[in-house]
Amino acid sequence: MSTRQMKSRDRIVRQSFENRLSHWLVAISTFVLIFTGFGQMPMYARYGVASLPGMAWAADYQLTLVLHYAAGAVLVFAVFFHVLGAIVNSRYGIMPRKGDVKESAQIIAAMFGRGEEPPSHKYLAEQRLAYAFIGANVLLVAVSGIIKVVKNLPGIDMNPTFLFVTTAVHNAAAVFIILGIVGHLAAFVFKQNRALLPAMIDGTVDREYAEHRHELWYRELHPEPAATGGAPLDDVPLEQSA
Ligand code: HEM
Ligand code: HEM
Numbered sequence: 001m002s003t004r005q006m007k008s009r010d011r012i013v014r015q016s017f018e019n020r021l022s023h024w025l026v027a028i029s030t031f032v033l034i035f036t037g038f039g040q041m042p043m044y045a046r047y048g049v050a051s052l053p054g055m056a057w058a059a060d061y062q063l064t065l066v067l068h069y070a071a072g073a074v075l076v077f078a079v080f081f082h083v084l085g086a087i088v089n090s091r092y093g094i095m096p097r098k099g100d101v102k103e104s105a106q107i108i109a110a111m112f113g114r115g116e117e118p119p120s121h122k123y124l125a126e127q128r129l130a131y132a133f134i135g136a137n138v139l140l141v142a143v144s145g146i147i148k149v150v151k152n153l154p155g156i157d158m159n160p161t162f163l164f165v166t167t168a169v170h171n172a173a174a175v176f177i178i179l180g181i182v183g184h185l186a187a188f189v190f191k192q193n194r195a196l197l198p199a200m201i202d203g204t205v206d207r208e209y210a211e212h213r214h215e216l217w218y219r220e221l222h223p224e225p226a227a228t229g230g231a232p233l234d235d236v237p238l239e240q241s242a
Helices: 003-009 017-040 061-088 100-111 125-152 160-189 207-213 215-221
Strands: 011-013 204-206
Touching: 011 207, 017 061, 017 125, 017 160, 061 125, 100 125, 125 160, 204 207, 207 215
Parallel strands: none
Antiparallel strands: 011 204
């Protein structure tokens, strides 16, 4: 058997192209939004970022505003695309469930060598919580951002208290998103979680990893031979959903 065949035999499909596309559109647009959003508060000139080689543009308010609008449009599109895909394909496996907080604590304790990790579905309980936290704040930042775009249109006059609340929501959600991303990336400091990285790149994960860590999901994809009428495991169609 060639190396390529061996590789494909030992890996299974975890993330569809559609899921990867929405993840990276959200991730890249969010990084740009964070950088350009804080550029609206003229801090890059003040704190010397603009004097770094090649960074003078960061203090150009008009430019950071246009980039903020462009990345905002990409984020809003990606959110629509993701939500629509979930509804059309009835994919809700990443939505939080009852008991997720307790289960997350067990998973984290197990990573530090205390106790056994509970059997997981496609997503670990902590991933479902991370999704809810990041997702809710992305929705808040997008809705408040759209209101701020409307406010900037010529001839629009909005109630100042409403605008104050909108800006407070926009800024608070921005800070929570940053905290969420720090937590999200910190998860990959742990070796156990790193096996998920290729899932967001080529869409696959190691078969053995899935079998052990996402046992409930793996068993759904690959029922015991008896339940498939004796079909070999590799003949069972690979799952592509969230
Ligand atoms: C270089 C940066 C990033 C990397 C390497 C990365 C990688 C990943 C990986 C490997 C997963 C798990 C996929 C799976 O379970 O199959 C994931 C999930 C996710 N990512 Fe990212 N991501 C990055 C940035 C971001 C950013 C900036 C956001 C949001 C603003 C984000 C939001 C999410 C969400 C909501 C999930 C699902 C929940 C979870 O698994 O924690 N990611 N990401
Ligand atoms: C992770 C996503 C985002 C982050 C971190 C972020 C951050 C910020 C920050 C820090 C500001 C400056 C303070 C303020 O005026 O409130 C700002 C302003 C603004 N943001 Fe965002 N933002 C995000 C997403 C969006 C989106 C999706 C839109 C539009 C759909 C948007 C539209 C705006 C507008 C119009 C302003 C005001 C610009 C001005 O009039 O000076 N933002 N954002």
